[in-house]
Amino acid sequence: MNAAPLCRRPLGCLKTSLRQARQQNVLFGRTMATATETPAAAERTPGSSMLPDHNFYQLMDTKTKKLRSAFAVYTPPTINTTLTTPLKPLKGIRKGGMRPLPPAAPLPGLLKAPSDPMPLLHAAQIKRMDPTGARAKLFEKTRHGVRPGDVLLVTHRRNREPFAGVCISVRRAGIDTAVLLRTALSKVGVEMWYKVYNKNVAGIEIIKRPRRRVRRARLTYMRLPKHDPGNQTELVLEWKKSRKALLSKAGAAKKGGKKNAKKAKAGAVAVVGKK
């Protein structure tokens, strides 16, 4: 080590050492900061009534069958929730800005939602889309409800022509419940899925039920030429005729029957057809 400069400029090395001190200052400042904070926080400690209850989980030694160790396992109180407020989907933050969130109450524990939210979600949506319950009733799983093999007439808002076809299958999926109808238009087989609870589906009517109970849930065999039911227009015409007759009879029996007939027509969502 060359010590000559030390003799010449004895204070020269102070510069280096002071620089080192500066650097270490920075380092120490950082480490000390957390150290000084902790006791202050510890003084405030409170909290352990809020500190959830705990019991001990014991670890046993397999050989000696003695307690090896034990750990506190916390059991926070859980608050089971159910659907209380109606769901409001599809409404985001407004253009003018965010609506202020309401102040939240302190939670005494953890909120625990029902483990299967799907049925509740379905029920909430069905209630919204089908307030009268007519469609739900039309598709309930009883002998009065729609079953595969029935001939259905679906009136759609967008398509002018109502679509009539044999119900090949009913896909039950809560709000997403759908029916598959099959018919033949200009000798070409056509199948259409209709979502039962969709607002575009204006009306569904059973116009004919099979004479014998169908013993399959999915009538895919109807796609074979041998079993193809073909066009349903004749059935539709027949049904319309009989309906007209029924309605006019009712009208003849009662005065002001026309009004009733009109009403029936307008509200014809779930008219169970003739057997």
Place this chain on the structure above:
Amino acid sequence: MAPRLPARCWRQLHHPSSLLLSRTTTVLPPPPAAPSLLPRTTTRGVKYGWSTLSPRAKPNRFNQVTSGIPAPTTGPAAALLRRARTTPLRTGVLAIKKGMTALMGKSGARIPCTVLQLDRVQTVATKTRAKNGYFAVQVGLGERHADNVGAPMLGYYEAKGIAPKRELAEFHVRDAAGLLPVGVQLLPDWFHIGQWVDVRANSRGFGFAGVMKRHGYAGQEASHGNSKNHRTMGSAGPSQGGGSRVHPGKKMPGRMGNERVTMQNLPVLLVDNDLGIVVVKGCVAGPKGCIVKIQDAVKKPPPPKEFIEATRRQLNERFPHAKQVLEAARKRHLELKEARKEGRIQEFLSTGLIEKETVAQAVDAAILEAETMAPRPEVVA
């Protein structure tokens, strides 16, 4: 400039027989334990800045950004800076995929959607740049029976004051502003309807699959002399002249699925705290019941600033004592840890209940005291 001298050199100055005083001595005796100006620090170790860098590359005052040198484009700081733009501001949440359904609109609209449920999602830990090299929030979901948790993790949860969680995951956040207090529950209203999220999950596993299923190869002919090679991949590449080797990454049979899939920019259609659900548009990878990660979309603008602030405020209102609880849990953990080390844990088991009550009472008093000393500032709506 004065020469940089190691400490062992200038320490000699303190010695009476040093060069400065008597030039006759040639052999210097070892210096006594003189009180040093500088604190005694370890000079070796990665922790203290020891590195294998060449002397020129070591940080000194001439190779710092402050001396006019451009900021380095490599290294941890540069990497974080590079990723800052694509790191969300807030933490995400863990959820369970509950299945698909559709939302029906009054005007006939039908939107297919996926229902994701948040089951007691809590923040478990935070990671900071200073300590861990990045900012992140560790989030836990569900619950796990203590039987199925190892001793180290039992200690971990004990120190947090949290019941063992079924699943843990980290969510990177851009800066310290994105960190949350430990132990708070994140509810679905962490997201707002209409915002975009990225949803990550492991896709459904298909097991060992052939090339036709896995990569969509066309397979081979059924006839024309083909024998027992109808679904095989055929050639794996050219022969002599083409290198006679199989190129890395060649598509072959193997495990299919069960890999992480990210669905980007899914709009949130519905959020409900009572059902604990976040409903996102479209599909999400994985079977029903799989664990998914939901976080603000990377490729869309973050949620409005007011919303972020409001959710933070709500979180503080819901769990005003999160910090204190954590501190109490830590204290308790240290106490128990010491007891475990010394083999005194048995005492706690027998006196656990009584002890807990007294602690709770003491703590109640402390809370009261703290609140009277410094009342919590009113939260401005």
